[in-house]
Every structure is written in C-alpha cells, then in structure tokens.
Amino acid sequence: MKKLAAVISTTLLVASASANAQFYLGAKAGVTWLDDFCTTGACDEDSWALGSFLGYEITDAVAIEAGLDALGETTGAGYKDAGMSAYTLAPRFSFALNEDLDLFAKIGGAHVKYGNDEDGALLGAIGLNYSIIPSIDIQAELQHFNGISIETTSFDANTFTLGFRSKFGGSSEPTPEPVEEVLVEETVVEEVVVVTPVVKTFETKVVDSGSFxxxxxxxxxxxxxxxxxxxxxxxxxxxxxxxxxxYTDTSGAASYNQKLSEKRAQSVANALEAEGIDASRITVSGQGESNPIASNDTHEGRVQNRRVEITVPAFEYEEK
Known part of the structure; x- marks a missing residue:
C-alpha cells in the first residue's frame, strides 16, 4: 500500500496548484486481460471491462482524474469467476496533435480488489481523445495495472476501452491574453489645400475691314x-x-493681299501695345486669301473675308 499512498500524495500535490479548472465525467467499456496470472490449467485471465471516471481539468494540458474500473470476472489465484475492480487516481497529461485530437497519458496509482483480497498497484495509461463538440469527447485508452499481489500470486492487469467524457462547470470563454499597452504617438498631419487650376479663355474677336x-x-x-x-x-x-x-478676300494680286493681311494684323497688335500689352504676349501673322469664311463670289462674302481675328488661346490660372 505504500506505493499507492506515494502516488496519491503526489497527485494531490499537483491538484493543489490549480487556479482555474472545469470538471468532466465519463464512461468506458472494453476488454481486460491479465499477465502472469495463470499458474495451472484451470485458469481464465481474459474478461470484459467497464469503467467510469471523474476529472478536474486544471489547464488544457493537465487534469486530475479518479476512476472506478470493473475488470470483469476471472479464475485463478484460488478464486473461480471472481470479480476484480480498481479505484484509480492519477494526473492526466494531454498533448494536442491538432485542433480536435489529443494524445493523453496517465501515471498514478490504483487500489485493486479481487475476491476477498485487495492490493495497491501502479497505474499507467495512454490514449487518444477526439473532441466532437467543445463539451463532448470520445476516447480510446490502453490502461496497465502493474504489480498486483493476491495471496501468493503477483500479476499485471490490462484494459483496452472505448468511451466518452462530458465537460461541465467551466467557462467556455477562453482566458484572455494579457494586453500590452502600446504608446501610440499621435502624428499631426498638416492639411494641404490643393488648388485646382481653372482653364480660361476669351471669345475670339473679329476686326472687319470697315475698321480700317x-x-x-x-x-x-x-x-x-x-x-x-x-x-x-x-x-x-x-x-x-x-x-x-x-485675312483678305481674293480681289487683287495674292502677293498684295498677303502683305495687306500682315500689315492689318500688325496694326491691331500696335494698338494693343499702345494700351500697355507687352509685345512678347502678342503673336502676329497674315494669311492673305486663305481660310475664307464666306464666298468670294459675292460682295457680302468678300466683306466678311476681309478681317483680322484676335484669339486668346486657353490657359490655366489658379483662383485665389
């Protein structure tokens, strides 16, 4: 019994370190087989297995689990078709394989009863646990009871079971991670006013021949x-x-008309300069008989063709 007491003491010491936990309850069923149990021919070392267990989950990786296992009925060690049972207590360690599947292991102690005899044993187990929903898991477990002594017989017991467990009593909300306060330096952005240029022009003005x-x-x-x-x-x-x-009409020689168109355009430019418009802002040219705007076959058409056109090309400026 000393080995069982040592295991239980260690398990309780681990449990005392818990801060936040939730409980789970489960059941399992499977088969039992014994090692080094049969010493004579009249022996039966294989049977069924049933079990229930209650756990206290300290973290996602560590739990404390107590169980009651019925290890079936066997014949040997002076008993015939005697029932075997075990009370277990052990820490359970889980290792996540993926989001839903865990590998778990237990190392603890058991109090085993067989017929009218009882003994303590070391307990070891390994298994897989699969989460169906957050509160319900299914599991497969291989369990080993080591060093059971009944009368003069010393043997080991093994079980393989399938079962489930249901969690309750804990919060489904994850524990929030500590939030590190970050000092954010405020950056003052100077507003930049974007001035959109405006396109401006002046309606073309025509100075007709009557102005000369x-x-x-x-x-x-x-x-x-x-x-x-x-x-x-x-x-x-x-x-x-x-x-x-x-511009001119087609009356007279073309060379004369070319020079006359140039002189009349220059006359208009001189008038603008006289009003203070710098000559560098004025472009002067004569087109003579080209680009008529009416027929030169009529008097009225020729009057329209004798003209000086004043055009201000479109330009951009910024409104204030």
Whole structure:
C-alpha cells in the first residue's frame, strides 16, 4: 500500500496548484486481460471491462482524474469467476496533435480488489481523445495495472476501452491574453489645400475691314475702342497671350493681299501695345486669301473675308 499512498500524495500535490479548472465525467467499456496470472490449467485471465471516471481539468494540458474500473470476472489465484475492480487516481497529461485530437497519458496509482483480497498497484495509461463538440469527447485508452499481489500470486492487469467524457462547470470563454499597452504617438498631419487650376479663355474677336481706312492697313481711331474689353482681360490675366491673324478676300494680286493681311494684323497688335500689352504676349501673322469664311463670289462674302481675328488661346490660372 505504500506505493499507492506515494502516488496519491503526489497527485494531490499537483491538484493543489490549480487556479482555474472545469470538471468532466465519463464512461468506458472494453476488454481486460491479465499477465502472469495463470499458474495451472484451470485458469481464465481474459474478461470484459467497464469503467467510469471523474476529472478536474486544471489547464488544457493537465487534469486530475479518479476512476472506478470493473475488470470483469476471472479464475485463478484460488478464486473461480471472481470479480476484480480498481479505484484509480492519477494526473492526466494531454498533448494536442491538432485542433480536435489529443494524445493523453496517465501515471498514478490504483487500489485493486479481487475476491476477498485487495492490493495497491501502479497505474499507467495512454490514449487518444477526439473532441466532437467543445463539451463532448470520445476516447480510446490502453490502461496497465502493474504489480498486483493476491495471496501468493503477483500479476499485471490490462484494459483496452472505448468511451466518452462530458465537460461541465467551466467557462467556455477562453482566458484572455494579457494586453500590452502600446504608446501610440499621435502624428499631426498638416492639411494641404490643393488648388485646382481653372482653364480660361476669351471669345475670339473679329476686326472687319470697315475698321480700317480704305485700301489701307491703318486702324481707324474709333475702331480702337473695340479692343478695350480685350485690353481689360489681358491686364486682369497676365498669363494670357493673344494671337492676331489678318485675312483678305481674293480681289487683287495674292502677293498684295498677303502683305495687306500682315500689315492689318500688325496694326491691331500696335494698338494693343499702345494700351500697355507687352509685345512678347502678342503673336502676329497674315494669311492673305486663305481660310475664307464666306464666298468670294459675292460682295457680302468678300466683306466678311476681309478681317483680322484676335484669339486668346486657353490657359490655366489658379483662383485665389
């Protein structure tokens, strides 16, 4: 009995270290066989096995388990068809193989009764445990009772059982891991105002032939007032440039018309410069008879074709 007392003392010492746990209850059934039991021919060392057990789960890996095992009825050691039973107590150690399957082992002690005799024995077990749902497991277990002494016979007992266990009394919520406080440095982001450029232009202005002296490139003084709106625009938007292009009809020689278109365009450019528009912002050209906007076969068409077009190309500026 001293070996059983030592095992029980060690088991209780392990149990006293528990802080948080849950209980489980289980049952099992299988077969029993004995080693070194039969010394004569009139002997039977194989039988059935039934068992129940109660456990106290300290952690996912360690539990304390007590059990009652019925090891069937055998013949030997002076008994015929005598029942054998064992009370067990042992720590149970589990090793996860995957999320649902565990390998477990037990090393503890047992108090074995056979007929009218009893003895203490060392207990060892190994098995597999599979979780069906969080609270229900099934298990297969191989159990060994070592060094049982009945009268003058010393033998070992073995069981192989299939069973289940049900957990209760514990919280299904996992123990929260300690949260390390992290100091977060606040970064102040300066807001950047994005200014979207605006596209600006000026409606093309046409200076017709009536704005010039007859057969001349000289711009009439009264006609210079037509440029006032453009001058105001050019002063308001210094990034704006202007293109001045002269045209004629097909009357007369083409070379004469080319020069006349250039001179009339330059006359308009001079008027803009006189109003303070820098010459670098003005592009001047003459197209002569090209690009008519009406028929040169009629008087009215020829009047329309004799013109100077003033165009401000589109430009971008930022609104303030």
């Amino acid at each position: 002296e007859l057969n001349s490139s000289e711009l009439k003084p009264a006609s210079k007032q037509k440029l006032e709106e453009l001058v105001v625009f050019m002063n308001e938007y210094p990034q704006a440039n202007v293109e001045v292009v002269g």
